[in-house]
Amino acid sequence: MEQYDFDQVIPRKNTDCAKWDASAYLFGSNDVLPMWVADMDLPIAKPINEALRRRTEHEIYGYSLTEPKSVVEAIINRLDRLYNWKVKPEWVQLTPGVVPTLYTLIRSLTVPGDTVIHQDPVYYPFWSAIEYNGCQVANNPLQLVGDRYQVDFEDLEKQFRPKNRMGVLPSRVKAMILCNPHNPVGRVWTKEELTRMGELVLKKNAVMIADEIHCELLFKGYRHIPFASISSEFEQNSITCIAPSKTFNLAGLHASVVIIPNRELRENFKTTRKGFLPTCNIFGMVAMEAAYREGDIWLGQFLRYMQENLDFLVDYFTRKIPKIKVIQPEGTYLVWLDCRELGLNPSELEDFMNRKAKVGLDHGIAFGPSGAGFERINIACSKSVLEEGLQRIERAVNEL
Numbered sequence: 001m002e003q004y005d006f007d008q009v010i011p012r013k014n015t016d017c018a019k020w021d022a023s024a025y026l027f028g029s030n031d032v033l034p035m036w037v038a039d040m041d042l043p044i045a046k047p048i049n050e051a052l053r054r055r056t057e058h059e060i061y062g063y064s065l066t067e068p069k070s071v072v073e074a075i076i077n078r079l080d081r082l083y084n085w086k087v088k089p090e091w092v093q094l095t096p097g098v099v100p101t102l103y104t105l106i107r108s109l110t111v112p113g114d115t116v117i118h119q120d121p122v123y124y125p126f127w128s129a130i131e132y133n134g135c136q137v138a139n140n141p142l143q144l145v146g147d148r149y150q151v152d153f154e155d156l157e158k159q160f161r162p163k164n165r166m167g168v169l170p171s172r173v174k175a176m177i178l179c180n181p182h183n184p185v186g187r188v189w190t191k192e193e194l195t196r197m198g199e200l201v202l203k204k205n206a207v208m209i210a211d212e213i214h215c216e217l218l219f220k221g222y223r224h225i226p227f228a229s230i231s232s233e234f235e236q237n238s239i240t241c242i243a244p245s246k247t248f249n250l251a252g253l254h255a256s257v258v259i260i261p262n263r264e265l266r267e268n269f270k271t272t273r274k275g276f277l278p279t280c281n282i283f284g285m286v287a288m289e290a291a292y293r294e295g296d297i298w299l300g301q302f303l304r305y306m307q308e309n310l311d312f313l314v315d316y317f318t319r320k321i322p323k324i325k326v327i328q329p330e331g332t333y334l335v336w337l338d339c340r341e342l343g344l345n346p347s348e349l350e351d352f353m354n355r356k357a358k359v360g361l362d363h364g365i366a367f368g369p370s371g372a373g374f375e376r377i378n379i380a381c382s383k384s385v386l387e388e389g390l391q392r393i394e395r396a397v398n399e400l
């Protein structure tokens with residue numbers, strides 16, 4: 001069996017990579033260690049590289065089919081095998097990224113002035129996807145209870161009765177965007193939580209958009225449940241976005257999937273995407289199929305490595321930087337750090353991490369008001385890089 005060496009450090013500087021090559025611009029200096037955006041500094045699964053190499057031997061890269069049969073089959077088989085979710089081929093469309101898919105979905109479901117709910121702190125493009133389409137965000141902030149984030153169901157119900165900008169006329173809630181597993185707080189929502197959210201969405205005649213891009217990135221003991229798989233009513237009232245890009249580190253190939261079981265919603269999306277949102281490119285399709293069919297050996301080893309990194313990080317903060325509290329993630333490879341005890345306001349905290357500690361993290365405030373005082377660190381890197389990042393933070397905290 002192929003053994004992957006995740007301890008090796010692969011230099012990424014000068015490869016036009018956002019994580020490393022935009023650091024000077026983003027963080028104000030070249031010697032910041034980038035631990036931000038959700039991509040990995042680790043080697044990918046060999047079968048993916050081999051499939052890409054085989055494809056380049058053909059030498060012609062013309063237009064492709066929009067949903068090649070074997071790619072769709074690989075997606076459907078995987079969802080069946082992992083979750084016993086039976087997806088029909090006609091429900092599946094390929095897209096060149098989950099973010100552009102979300103923008104297009106909101107356009108297809110709303111008219112300007114409508115409202116879309118989400119739960120902050122949350123992946124920041126959710127905010128812009130809603131606002132870009134002229135809609136209002138209704139925010140249902142997640143509640144940190146002890147050291148675990150929870151949904152505030154009472155508030156969620158209230159968010160279904162929004163007023164428009166003038167605070168006078170009611171605005172209709174057309175959709176809710178669910179992030180599962182949740183970026184940045186790392187929750188993997190339970191069946192009970194999903195059911196309560198889904199029932200509210202159904203009752204209020206809105207549609208659930210389930211962004212499940214992180215669904216295969218799970219820590220020990222956690223299980224992902226696709227929202228749509230819970231019941232046929234949820235299936236007909238939801239749209240699911242997945243992609244191999246987070247799990248198998250293929251973000252630069254722009255390959256993602258949208259699953260729309262409801263015929264009307266599906267046709268609506270097809271019409272809206274016309275001329276704007278292409279299918280994914282041929283290399284993305286090839287990589288997706290190889291990942292979904294042959295990526296499991298790599299994935300098993302990668303998830304074990306992530307568990308070790310997480311355990312190392314938790315131990316490090318507990319013993320050496322106790323002022324920063326780790327919100328233990330259940331999924332994703334992103335760890336949400338509670339830095340409120342440092343007593344810094346959001347811009348001071350940003351400055352502290354970038355200029356004093358010299359680590360490039362995602363600053364909590366970017367994820368919404370509830371993110372103030374928090375930072376997000378990406379642990380999908382070699383152990384030595386992770387340790388270096390933690391040492392930098394430790395030194396800076398000791399000097400505060």
Ligand SMILES: Cc1ncc(COP(=O)(O)O)c(C=O)c1O
Nearest residue numbers: 038097098099123183211213256
């Ligand atoms: C919840 C979530 N959705 C979407 C994306 C990005 O998707 P894509 O690169 O396919 O646009 C990310 C990336 O981190 C994410 O965390």
